[in-house]
Amino acid sequence: MGIDDRLTSLEQRVQALEDQPVQPAGVPHDIQDLMNTVDRLKLELNDRDQELLSTEVEITGIEETNNENPVHLAVLVAQKLGVEMDSTDVVSAERVGVKRAPNDGDGSGGGDGSAGRPRALVVRLTRRVHRDNLLRAARRARGADTSGFELPGAPRRFYVNERLTRNNRQLFYKARREGARLNWRYIWTRDGRVYARRQSNTQSHRVRSEDDLVKIFGVASVGS
Template identity: 50%
Template sequence: MPTAKCGGCAKFLSPLDAAKCNHCNGLYHRACVCLPSTGYIKPAWRCPECSKNQVRDNKADTPVRTRTAQVEEHLNPEELMETSTMSCTTLDATNPLSPDLADELRLFKEELRKEFRLMHRELQQLRTEMAQLKESVRTSDERMESLEVRVGSLEQRLEQQVLPEKGSLENTIDELRCQLNDRDQELLVNDIEISGIPESRDESTLHLIKILGTKLGVNIDEKDVVHVERVGSTHRNRITNTISADPSAQRPRCISVRFARRSTRDSLLRAARVRRGLSTHDLDVNGQAHRIYINERLTRTNRQLFYLARQAGTRRNWRYVWTRDGRILARKEDGLKAERVRCEADISRIFG
């Protein structure tokens, strides 16, 4: 039987199963022109090419759309895929394929369906995540706005707060320093400082203190002494057979003594004030005589203040500048009130 080609897909077809156009006598697969695979075909049937040139009742030049286009316009993607699958099935029915190719097509269609379902689920999940992200961003914006309002209110309160003046801060710091110095001085309430006693290599400071107490009429027992030592830098030379030409090199270090009882310390200080001319000859120390001074032990700050107060008192002709129980006192004349010196500002105020 002679064969012909389809006017739609250009594939060979059997004239017995084909649809023949009444106008141009062209042959078409039924599936290519959207006709049922079985059934009667009207003798006046025309192919799409001839139908589009057919004059409509409204005299319009718009070509007549095929049934397939009209149907596809109203189909969703899933129905459109099913329609395409049916068309492929119809084509497969009109054009028999090999079993292997048919299996591959079937597997391909199943894979497409799976991919489509997977894409649909992923799209739904993406929409859910986008909604959650929008909600999170909105919540973050609200928190940021709240924080900005709080920070703004705090800045406004700080601007309105009146800071203390610099002078007030300095006065507070000076007062704290004075209080710390007073606490340190209280720790030295049982201490005395002895200067002027020559220093030797084999000396016993405890023995010197006992002899000194005996000369002053104060009995000092070893149990009364908590600690005794030379204080100061050790670079000064001790007494040797050779005499240095530098007087400062021969100046001995002071002896610091801490008593177990304050009464012992006070008795020794009172006796030292009565006998002011005590010297190294009284202690049977060889060499040139040096005067011995017994004073309260002061903190480093109080020693410096006491030195500055004596210098200022000398310049201003103040008669008395002394220490008592770690306090620095000054009196210009007899009968006047004693002034206490606690810091350098007091020196300027009192002696100024």
């Protein structure tokens, strides 16, 4: 039985116990044990899903145009960062998310007619080393932009980041928000894992769950 099946089965057992009209004294403890197992399996499932993204990067900030060639854009980004890569190193490249209409503005119906924020470009590469090279080069070349890409408008800065699962992306966002609020200097990801560190000479913490956010930052408002 795979993790998905075990997780579904345990969640059903927890629900069945909670639905019992009269609970014997030992049931609450049983429920807690099952919930702890469910939480552990969810972490394992998230780690497995993250591993499946180990050859992917997410590129943001590149203007989206009609009839664009996403693979070509990925190669241009690599070349701009000084990474040797061609189209044969790209398994797939595509825009993700909902495309905003040009006059979306702030979403209130009173847009100013300017172009919406371009969707992220997700690129899957043939080998993990290509992903690592891109991420390493992007960290060195902060401020790289789209000059020379022959795109409409002024050059725009682009960013290359790890591709994260939905859970890790949400944790990273919340960790950055709380880190900024509490003046933590370092919130980062490495190999799909989220980390936080207050100062360069203090301990680093791995963030795997909402509970970790509360333990690390010591606030109850993290999940709001």
